[in-house]
Amino acid sequence: MNFKPYHLLFLATTVFFAMAGGAILAPVLPQMVEPLSSTPNEVAQLMAVYTISTAIFSLIIGHFVDRVNRKAVLVPCLVINGLMGLFSFFATDLHTLLILRFVQGIGIAGMMSLVMLMIGDVYKGLDRVHSMGRVSMAIAIGSVTAPLIGGGLATIGWNYPFLFYVMSLPFALLVFLLLPETKECDGSYGGGLGTAVRELRDFRILYTVFLSFAIFFLLFSIVVFLPFMLKDVFGFAAKEAGMVLSIQGIAIIMVASNIKKLAEKLPLIVLIGMGFSLVGISISLIPWAGSLSVLFLLLLVFGGGFGLCQTAIDSQIIQISPPQSRGGVLSIHNTMKYVGQSASPVVLGGILLYFDLHIVFLLSGIFGILVAVVTLAFRKRFVVESNI
Template sequence: MGVSSIAPALPKMANVLEVSNERIGLLITAFTIPGMFLTPFLGVFADRIGRKVILVPSLFIFGIAGTACAFATDFTWLLILRFIQGIGGASLGALNVTLIGDLYEGNRRATAMGYNGSILSVGTAAYPAIGGGLALLGWFYPFFLTLIAIPVGLFVLAKLDNPEPDNHQNIKSYLGDILNALKSKTVIGLFAANFLTFIILYGGYLTYFPILLDEQFSKSSLVIGIMLSGSSLITAFASSQLGNLTRRFAESTLIITAAFLYFGVFLSIPFIENIWLFTLPIIVFGFAQGINIPSILNLLTHQAPKEYRAAFLSVNWTIIRSGQAVGPFLLGLVYGAFGLNGTFWISSTAALCFIAVGFLMIRP
């Protein structure tokens, strides 16, 4: 929600707030930066004092600051509020996956990760369309969607019954165990894969693909949102089948396959001149997301015992946030230097790096 709901409105925000296309991606970067620094610490606290103690306040901050963005009077204030919203969002993704890891084991965990990916993708599918439609009323209306986080926080506080870690290990041993686990070649490879995935997603797809649709095809924010939603629906379907797919294929194979698909998608985008021909890369990108992200998360969850799972997965979430922050910023520089097509060439180059990581570090 923090990104997908406002992505279709970015061109309109740039126009209304009189911000260049090179700078508008900072709205995504400002949201993601807090997660780069805070998430590991929040993960440690979640392991030591409990998941809900961190989760509930995070939801409240996310909802309140996100809604406040709608009342920002200039770009600077909007960036500040997005940063505060990012503080609230810093722990949410990591704790979501941590709770699934706490509750499920084995193939049931893979299936649960797939269903979680499907639910996230349905949200990712709905939010661009809803956000794009709301942006027709005004650039600030998509920010009101984050109000939903407040009742969700109240529900979690009252109803969530999850196992909490019984962690009496001293902090030095606890941190030592985490560091030893993080030294694994496979874990480092999975972190690198996630970093590259989110550079591609947040830079090439969510920031500069909408700008392409606006600049070269003059599409409204609603149409852009619907097009972005299309890939998320495919992601939802692919993710829901992860349990079945992992019975037939190794998760490392699914991850490497996704990297090849990313490469093909972004290599093709600059050559497409008919709006309807974007249907194929949108479908392929959605499928790649559906088999890639849940597979990475499931492999990482398998590497971490419950006693330090939140901290372990929080490091991964920091990597994700780093990719989310670097993607729009890096491609903004590329856009300024080489134009719109350059952003897609760099995205395909990132996919090539992903392929190399998959074969050298993730594949058994």
């Protein structure tokens, strides 16, 4: 297979666009409340509805993704993402936006699953970890730039951030013309979602899927609720909130660029436990951040922990999932990311109805610390099979 370095760049760019599905809009949510005649809780559902859709369609795509060519799924998903962004720009009410965001989730579902599957097709062992590190860097760059782009476009109008998604349309053409097909036509693939579900009897796979849920639940506790804290405490608008949210991406880039070196020295499961420790502690301390400098430091710690977790979790699931059902397992894995993203604003939003933002961050952080403790306790049950 003639897979060149710039082809990996294509995969990383795809993940960047998928990541932007949430990060672009996050700092703009408070600014959408008035023009859409809604409440902060209702506007937050713009994040939840597309992640719910992505979770559902990740499973649907996972049922047949091991049987078809990768590009036959990836290219249409990129087109859907771009078109829904274009239509959302012209929407004038929350109900229409929610429908468009739900459809957009179909595209996001395929984009995330296919990237990981194609990396599993092409790379082996620590090269997979290295490749996932590059993909995580793309996610981190998205974490830095997407909130800035969204906040910047929102200074023109609340709906202008949706235009960013339109860039998926010309990119889809490049993928169609230049990205090679990675599926091997050897007749060994095609077990469907039922086979993938049965793989969950392997404790390592089941727990790694849970970890995928947990880390994105924690991420969205920051992405969704920090802008409201920034507005209430520091008086920040969308542009300033976007700049603050982008801080974490700097640490993610630093960690992700060195993940292969870290994986050579420590098992992936230990890196995951360390990452959750950093994430949980940093979120727990956010309510006591009395100044922007302290908040920036906590977001850097959070970003470092998230970079460790996200890269190591994705690398681990690729390594331990059987090749014949890898696409289905990865679809379940990615579904749980979006279940985590969807559950975060719903669960924590419910808590916010009865308590304040301080309690929201404190409880979220405690959850992260508990996951870290349990993960490190289970570390002996994981055997990294780098030769898969």
